[in-house]
Amino acid sequence: MPLFLTFEGGEGSGKTxxxxxxxxxxxxxxLPCVLTREPGGTExxxxxxKILLDSKNSRLGPLAELMLYAADRAQHLGETIRPALRAGKTVLCDRxxxxxxxxxxxxxxxxxQLISDLNELATGGLKPDRTFLLDLPVEIGLARAKARLARQKSSEGRFEAEAHAFHEKVRQGYLRLSxxxxxxxxxxxxxxxVEAIHRRILQEVEPLLEAKP
Ligand SMILES: Nc1ncnc2c1ncn2[C@@H]1O[C@H](COP(=O)(O)OP(=O)(O)O)[C@@H](O)[C@H]1O
Ligand SMILES: [Mg+2]
Incomplete structure (x- = not known):
């Protein structure tokens, strides 16, 4: 199987x-590769x-949010990720x-446990070969993300609108997973x-390419 690499981290951490x-x-x-993302890696x-990230959807409840992510992931695995891996392509996935x-x-x-079960169901147990966690203080990431949203006149700010404490829990959660x-x-x-981070990531990926031609 070719490589499956994922990028994780808070808002504005530089994943994209x-x-x-x-x-x-x-x-x-x-090297043939497919760059994709969650949510939104299929039509x-x-x-x-749109539902998940639009800042107008502040009423979306946590359970509905969770299930929409699971639905997006199930579709993404079936339509994009597994077919690409089967075709011998390296898959790079943004979240x-x-x-x-x-x-x-x-x-x-x-x-x-519920989240773990849903993830298992949606992914069929497929795990990334490597996951790059871009870690940085919440306030720096949020400032970058909000500046980008404003520049691009984007409406995808539902998570950026969350409190600092929420983002801090996300950061600590990611670190726990790592x-x-x-x-x-x-x-x-x-x-x-940007350049230093890129070099660091490339250093990690190169040996994997040799191990998995
Ligand atoms: N290492 C970095 N240092 C400073 N700014 C960065 C860096 N990486 C990305 N940015 C800028 O921060 C903003 C958010 O980056 P982006 O890659 O969109 O993050 P993410 O996808 O994690 O939300 C963009 O405007 C981007 O140009
Ligand atoms: Mg991004």
Whole structure:
């Protein structure tokens, strides 16, 4: 099986920036890869994404939110991720199952076992080969994310509108996950500049490419 790599971290931690840089670097080496994201890695998922991220949907409840993420993920696995892996393509995914543990579990306080069961159901047990956790203080990430939303006149600010305490719980949740699975996670200091983070990630990915041609 080709590589399945995921990028995780809070708002504005640089996931989208870094996943694009990595995709370019891998494509330059002639490695076929698919860059995708959650929510929204399929046409149907894009509809689900609108519901989940639109700041006008402040009334969306935690359980409905959890189930929409699970629905998006089930569709994404079936329509995008598994077919790409079967076709021999490296899959780079901007947020995946860990995000649901961090946001809906640690952030919203929903039952972690329920989330784990839903993730298992949606993914069929598929785990990333490596997960890059871009870690940085909440206030720095939120400031970056809010500036980007304003610049792009984007309406996808539902999570950015959450309190600082929520984002702090998400950050701590992600760090806990990284401690539970140190073999899969690589925690990267996301306060570094874009180029330094890219080099750090590439250093981690290169040996995997050799091991899994
Ligand atoms: N290492 C970095 N240092 C400073 N700013 C960054 C860095 N990485 C990304 N940014 C900027 O911060 C904003 C959020 O980055 P983005 O990649 O969209 O984060 P995410 O996808 O994790 O929300 C963007 O405007 C981006 O240009
Ligand atoms: Mg992003």
């Amino acid at each position: 920036t870094q996943i694009q840089r990595l995709a370019e670097a891998l494509q330059k080496r002639g 149907i998922g894009a509809e689900i994404r 995946f199952a860990d995000a649901t543990v961090a946001y809906q579990g640690f952030g919203r306080g929903l039952d972690l 401690q539970e699975e140190p073999g899969r996670f690589r925690v990267v200091d996301a306060t570094l500049d």
